[in-house]
Amino acid sequence: LQLEDLAERLGYSKTLISMVLNGKGNHYGISKKTQAIVLDAVTKLDYAPNKFAKALRTGKSYFVGLIVTDIANMFYAQIAKSIEATLFENGYGLMVFSSNDDDEKEKLLVEMMINQQGVDGLIVVSALKVPSFYQQKRFEKTPIIFIDRILPLHKTNYVVIDNYGGSMEIVNHLITHNFTQISCFCLTPMDLSAFEDRLNGYKAALLKNGLNVEEAFIKRINFSDCDCDIELSLTALMEANKKLDALFILDSRIATSVLKNLKKKEFSDYFSDVKIACFDDIELFTVINRPIISNIQPTQEMGKISAQLLLDIINESQRSKSTVVLSTKLIDR
Amino acid sequence: LQLEDLAERLGYSKTLISMVLNGKGNHYGISKKTQAIVLDAVTKLDYAPNKFAKALRTGKSYFVGLIVTDIANMFYAQIAKSIEATLFENGYGLMVFSSNDDDEKEKLLVEMMINQQGVDGLIVVSALKVPSFYQQKRFEKTPIIFIDRILPLHKTNYVVIDNYGGSMEIVNHLITHNFTQISCFCLTPMDLSAFEDRLNGYKAALLKNGLNVEEAFIKRINFSDCDCDIELSLTALMEANKKLDALFILDSRIATSVLKNLKKKEFSDYFSDVKIACFDDIELFTVINRPIISNIQPTQEMGKISAQLLLDIINESQRSKSTVVLSTKLIDR
DNA sequence: GTGAAAGCGCTAACAT
């Protein structure tokens, strides 16, 4: 069923119907009565304008693209959900892709979305280490919001977590509760702003409290060798001459693996009285016996704010770049 | 940059370029040399055809819609990831929406996707209890694959888990290991095929082994009152005259809440030697101290198969309805 | 108040 059919049945022109459907009836002085007739027929006949024709004509797709590292990661899934809900309320659809933190796939996706799929805007968790790709002129017309991570040297729109502050808050909290020998498990490679900021927050908290940053206490875990690296690190900590009293883990997936490893008998004793803290709160922490300190990342807010910001830019079509930093919430069990 | 510009620069017609770009160069007998020139220029100039114009002309969007209950639920997030990957390999994009198991929203989404957004196909986890909505003629042209749940009386394409068999396998396994007083925590309302099948699998396993189905052992948990219902149920089981020796939970989110509740001192003793089993395997079970029996649902396979099936239907444009039932994998820790 | 007609950028049937 198309506009032309409708026009014939009703005895009006395509123009008139189109105007009414786009809410411009009053603007063009179409009588209330006519408008009512048109709208009524549209509902009755279940007419819906062809999306492609409309998009071709207007240049707007009412679609937004989202690129995340991994949509099966709870953190991103929650953000995606919130973005989707916000967009839906505003008549926009969401298309989602996982980049797996692969630079090339990310670029491919961005190109695909902008060139071929014609999204009106993009929200991306970028894995890139240099901003040049996004600075190309051909991307200028499509607004992009970067979330979760900051691209060095790139002044644009960001919605991120206060990784530095959140990390510092946890470590500070530990120190306040008399934990002073705090080991930190971070990731390697450390090329993502989020993890770098968290590590810096850890260091800053130590220094602020007059403690030393001990390199031996900083353990770097490679994600692909996660279990192996953790085992090695735990062993090293056990054999070190200084006993740790707390363990601060920068990522909840690493924390999960650590907890799994701590069940092994070679570790369980030694670490039984070590306080565990983790950046990011997951449900596991509420179920497990050991009380864990963590912080909640406001994923819902992050999704909502980034989507709203993007919609604002799309609609006002002009706006200054803004960076929104969201605070975490400390949880001590 | 558009086709016309390209045509001018190269001195060829739009037609020729279009043909080459769509891989029909050989079919139309365009010389290798010319084709090479065109393809080269396209890469160099970063030309990409306007998606809307193409879609308008061809009637194909190269987009597939996915409706799940909740994209922030790990089970669906994993499926979504797998679907996305499969589609991406085939040049298709994915748009995702969460229905929150709201019938009206689901219908709205389907209508929106098909009428307005022009998806080439749909994959849906349906919350509907009657199939009439999907049987409307106006949806006939768009292929739909239903996943995870079966719509009663609706013969169409399904990719589902063997909920009945998987459930039966777990209960059977329990019985084989001398657990005979098995309580079952199921959900209410029980209007979704997946949960009904799981409950039936539980009952069938008992009967097959000559055991009675005791209504007092079947506890119904309402999701919105989850913690409260669980507390009530656990209390009831404690006060019953028959002591249970195993607890089979039909959903991992309920299981998580149960495990949380079992930490309470009023329950911990009584249930400490009760074997816990759960339909669906989540990472929590590998971290927690209590060894839990569960089964893995092949989410990746489910996503891959449903996406592939949909693509097959889209491309061959004709095909008989098929139902794929995927088996779960038992895990005993 | 309402309608005719041009054209968004592409594809494919039909020339040549």
Added chain:
DNA sequence: ATGTTAGCGCTTTCAC
């Protein structure tokens, strides 16, 4: 082996 042309279904300027 390559070009001409007629739309796909909609929006919007301009004319009545």
